[in-house]
Amino acid sequence: MATDQTTAVRGSRGSRTAPDAPRRLSPRRWWREVGWRHVVALVALVFAILPILYIVSSSLNPSGSLTGSNRLFGTVAADNYVDLFTDPVHPYAKWFVNTLVIAGVTAVGTVFLGACAAYAFSRFRFRGRRGGLLSLLLIQMFPQLLAYVAIFLLMVMLRDLFPAIGLGSRLGLILVYLGGALGVNTYLMYGFFNTVPRELDEAATLDGASHAQTFFTIILRLVAPILAVVGLLSFVGTFSDFLIASIVLVDPDKQTLAVGLYQYVSQRFSEYWGVFAAGAVLAAVPVILLFQFLQRYIVSGLTAGSVKG
Amino acid sequence: MSRTTTPPAASPRSRTTRGPSHGPAGPDGPRGPRTWIGAQTFSAGFVVKLVLVGLVDALGVYGVLASAAQQQWGVLAFLVAALLVVNLVYFSRRAVPGKYLVPGLVFLLVYQVFVVAYTGWTAFTNYGDGHNSTREDAVEAILVQDEARVPDSPTYALSVVTRGDELAFAVVDPEGDPLVGAAEQPLEPAEGADVEGGRVVALDGYDVLDFAQVVARQSDVFAMRVPLSDDPNDGSLRTTDGSAGYVYASTMVYDEAAGTITDTTTGTVYTADETEGSFVADDGTALGTGWRVFVGLDNFTRVLGDASLRGPFVGVLLWTFGFAIGSVVLTFGLGLFLAITLNDWRVRGRTVYRSLLILPYAFPAFLSALVWRGMLNRDFGFVNQTLLGGAEIPWLTDPVLAKVAVLTVNLWLGFPYMFLICTGALQSIPQEVYEAGRLDGAKPWRMFRSLTMPLLLVSTAPLLISSFAFNFNNFNVVYLTTEGGPQDLSAPVDVGASDILITFVYKIAFGGVNRQYGLACAISILIFLIVATISAISFRKTRALEELG
Numbered sequence: 001m002a003t004d005q006t007t008a009v010r011g012s013r014g015s016r017t018a019p020d021a022p023r024r025l026s027p028r029r030w031w032r033e034v035g036w037r038h039v040v041a042l043v044a045l046v047f048a049i050l051p052i053l054y055i056v057s058s059s060l061n062p063s064g065s066l067t068g069s070n071r072l073f074g075t076v077a078a079d080n081y082v083d084l085f086t087d088p089v090h091p092y093a094k095w096f097v098n099t100l101v102i103a104g105v106t107a108v109g110t111v112f113l114g115a116c117a118a119y120a121f122s123r124f125r126f127r128g129r130r131g132g133l134l135s136l137l138l139i140q141m142f143p144q145l146l147a148y149v150a151i152f153l154l155m156v157m158l159r160d161l162f163p164a165i166g167l168g169s170r171l172g173l174i175l176v177y178l179g180g181a182l183g184v185n186t187y188l189m190y191g192f193f194n195t196v197p198r199e200l201d202e203a204a205t206l207d208g209a210s211h212a213q214t215f216f217t218i219i220l221r222l223v224a225p226i227l228a229v230v231g232l233l234s235f236v237g238t239f240s241d242f243l244i245a246s247i248v249l250v251d252p253d254k255q256t257l258a259v260g261l262y263q264y265v266s267q268r269f270s271e272y273w274g275v276f277a278a279g280a281v282l283a284a285v286p287v288i289l290l291f292q293f294l295q296r297y298i299v300s301g302l303t304a305g306s307v308k309g
Numbered sequence: 310m311s312r313t314t315t316p317p318a319a320s321p322r323s324r325t326t327r328g329p330s331h332g333p334a335g336p337d338g339p340r341g342p343r344t345w346i347g348a349q350t351f352s353a354g355f356v357v358k359l360v361l362v363g364l365v366d367a368l369g370v371y372g373v374l375a376s377a378a379q380q381q382w383g384v385l386a387f388l389v390a391a392l393l394v395v396n397l398v399y400f401s402r403r404a405v406p407g408k409y410l411v412p413g414l415v416f417l418l419v420y421q422v423f424v425v426a427y428t429g430w431t432a433f434t435n436y437g438d439g440h441n442s443t444r445e446d447a448v449e450a451i452l453v454q455d456e457a458r459v460p461d462s463p464t465y466a467l468s469v470v471t472r473g474d475e476l477a478f479a480v481v482d483p484e485g486d487p488l489v490g491a492a493e494q495p496l497e498p499a500e501g502a503d504v505e506g507g508r509v510v511a512l513d514g515y516d517v518l519d520f521a522q523v524v525a526r527q528s529d530v531f532a533m534r535v536p537l538s539d540d541p542n543d544g545s546l547r548t549t550d551g552s553a554g555y556v557y558a559s560t561m562v563y564d565e566a567a568g569t570i571t572d573t574t575t576g577t578v579y580t581a582d583e584t585e586g587s588f589v590a591d592d593g594t595a596l597g598t599g600w601r602v603f604v605g606l607d608n609f610t611r612v613l614g615d616a617s618l619r620g621p622f623v624g625v626l627l628w629t630f631g632f633a634i635g636s637v638v639l640t641f642g643l644g645l646f647l648a649i650t651l652n653d654w655r656v657r658g659r660t661v662y663r664s665l666l667i668l669p670y671a672f673p674a675f676l677s678a679l680v681w682r683g684m685l686n687r688d689f690g691f692v693n694q695t696l697l698g699g700a701e702i703p704w705l706t707d708p709v710l711a712k713v714a715v716l717t718v719n720l721w722l723g724f725p726y727m728f729l730i731c732t733g734a735l736q737s738i739p740q741e742v743y744e745a746g747r748l749d750g751a752k753p754w755r756m757f758r759s760l761t762m763p764l765l766l767v768s769t770a771p772l773l774i775s776s777f778a779f780n781f782n783n784f785n786v787v788y789l790t791t792e793g794g795p796q797d798l799s800a801p802v803d804v805g806a807s808d809i810l811i812t813f814v815y816k817i818a819f820g821g822v823n824r825q826y827g828l829a830c831a832i833s834i835l836i837f838l839i840v841a842t843i844s845a846i847s848f849r850k851t852r853a854l855e856e857l858g
Contacts, residue, residue: 033653037650041662044666048668051669055676065689066686113416116410116413132410139417146837147427149431150425151424152826153427154420179421183421210354239673240673242789262789273683280680283673283676284671292671
């Protein structure tokens with residue numbers, strides 16, 4: 001730790017003064033100051049990537065069992081992917097669609113509800129505004145995650161009253177997720193909305209725009225980056241949620257990838273490994289694509305205080 | 310959703326008063342007739358609003374009717390209030406902020422405020438398996454449980470029929486009269502029954518199932534019981550083959566006036582105990598099914614006072630701290646180390662390293678846990694078989710190694726996040742600080758300890774605290790990797806060596822045969838109190854750090 005810090009310091013200092021310094025390093029000094037960094041990085045890379053390589057390799061291994069998957073890329077075939085979509089007990093395609101729809105609708109809904117609330121808090125001065133902001137923060141202290149027993153009991157009750165949004169319903173699950181739409185998101189967006197100059201609203205109002213027209217056609221476009229961050233975080237969070245999805249969705253046809261794939265692993269673990277691996281690889285694709293697509297927003301969103309969910 | 314605009318020329322008054330901060334309400338206020346209808350123009354926006362609010366109203370009215378039918382007065386009151394608020398807010402010219410807040414607030418109220426309050430309430434009840442309903446339901450369940458075929462009871466010729474989706478039995482009683490009944494509807498004379506060969510072959514309003522259809526639904530048919538009358542003591546009619554019905558009666562007899570249930574086989578009398586929510590005999594044994602009652606602080610005192618439960622709870626609590634702190638320290642340590650290592654412009658391919666190192670972060674967390682679960686399998690897993698050359702290390706089934714396993718998985722998942730943050734934070738530390746340090750003769754380690762770390766912590770401390778709070782409740786990693794196992798068989802509840810509080814609660818509430826919602830909610834509240842206290846204290850401490858920077 002000690003040496004790396006100094007070299008890091010010297011390195012970055014050197015970058016300003018002597019850009020072609022490395023060519024003059026003796027091999028020994030190069031090793032002491034730069035070379036070992038490659039070794040550390042390579043070891044870390046192995047740790048970071050091996051599980052991913054392993055799961056990709058398992059998914060392509062036709063033996064399909066856990067034991068058979070231990071030689072990386074020993075044999076390559078698409079059998080598992082075919083099995084994945086033809087297994088009648090585990091309707092993978094349905095899980096996939098369910099997950100994309102549930103996470104997508106939740107993300108859009110979360111962004112919309114959060115943006116509306118942030119607009120109200122940022123642009124209007126009304127009685128209870130400060131109190132409202134503060135209560136949002138306090139309510140959020142008790143996360144939905146801890147109330148899942150009560151969520152389950154509420155869904156049982158709703159099943160009798162309104163079957164469409166009760167226990168076992170995908171729409172019901174979306175509504176549960178939307179319960180968390182305000183709160184942290186509103187704070188994140190509220191700060192961003194405040195950076196959009198008010199003069200724009202005033203100009204629009206003078207031109208005869210209603211508050212709705214101002215909101216939908218002007219403000220929402222200007223705050224697009226924060227909408228993307230909130231939408232992505234919500235999508236990934238919902239996509240990965242096992243806890244609430246597992247207690248709300250009982251019917252195999254309605255489940256999400258997290259709940260469905262867990263069953264592959266928890267029941268008859270080792271024979272189903274190859275199929276599970278194929279399912280896992282495909283399930284990771286949308287999230288990784290989104291990360292690539294929105295990478296520059298994510299880094300700023302991360303430092304704004306969100307944690308992986 | 311959106312409110313219509315009056316074109317400025319048409320209404321000079323509203324033009325002068327309209328502004329984002331206050332709605333252009335007339336002197337009559339929002340309910341004044343002129344501002345209500347007179348100023349609305351039927352523009353596209355207004356039509357959209359009308360349709361949306363109309364839809365909400367239609368759904369709301371449906372909800373009101375449904376809850377009235379089920380006699381759920383609380384739900385009904387909420388719906389009526391919500392409908393009134395929605396209509397007032399959207400058709401008023403005032404309450405502009407309300408138009409933007411109401412949709413989110415409705416969800417917040419139902420799925421967050423209400424469920425939190427409900428968690429609090431449930432924590433003070435004995436809600437759970439065996440205690441999930443009213444006393445009447447409990448009596449019925451107890452009588453049904455101990456039903457046995459009445460010796461030498463008559464045989465009913467039985468046909469299985471359906472009305473819509475609902476199964477029912479159409480029978481011919483020993484006197485030759487046709488009767489019909491369903492699970493919720495005691496036997497009654499069947500009007501319009503067509504009896505042929507001593508059994509019902511057709512019945513108005515019902516479809517008679519043939520043999521193949523009965524076979525297709527046999528598990529439902531065999532589980533079905535049709536009460537003989539409204540009195541649960543009379544017993545019920547069941548079938549074991551789909552063509553003959555027999556009378557089953559309970560060995561338990563309920564006396565409503567005395568509030569007792571008597572077991573006729575043993576003669577034991579069980580008396581209703583309203584504080585326990587169970588029927589209890591003189592010797593203290595209780596019947597398995599009871600009803601929901603308020604038990605005060607019982608759940609909390611059980612967790613903290615009952616020695617057999619306190620042991621596991623304290624163990625889980627300590628490990629939850631160990632897991633959360635360990636996760637933060639390990640991920641931050643590795644992330645910082647890598648950030649420092651790669652924070653040197655002379656390292657070629659830094660951007661490639663960086664983009665590959667954050668791959669675990671982009672991989673969905675629940676998948677990572679499941680993948681590692683396979684890799685760590687003792688007999689067939691990649692780690693033992695390939696990396697360790699055929700070792701048989703019980704990663705997931707040994708109490709200590711299971712903890713190592715979940716920490717490793719979480720390290721894999723979490724270090725890229727810390728790496729990203731530390732890289733950003735390192736780059737924002739001004740180099741002059743180090744030059745000053747060098748002039749003062751500081752050694753590298755001293756500079757790291759006294760300059761880098763404090764400056765880094767200023768920007769990362771809040772993130773470390775939220776990371777701690779997140780990992781304190783990191784359900785996915787623990788449950789999907791080890792399911793909290795290996796199980797501690799000596800404990801009275803389902804609890805394992807790597808369980809953290811939230812997975813412990815999950816198992817109490819949904820895990821085994823005996824679901825204890827009340828107890829689970831009580832522990833949820835304890836978790837909340839712990840996390841909230843820690844967050845409050847540490848945020849205060851970090852403010853001190855910020856003054857440093």
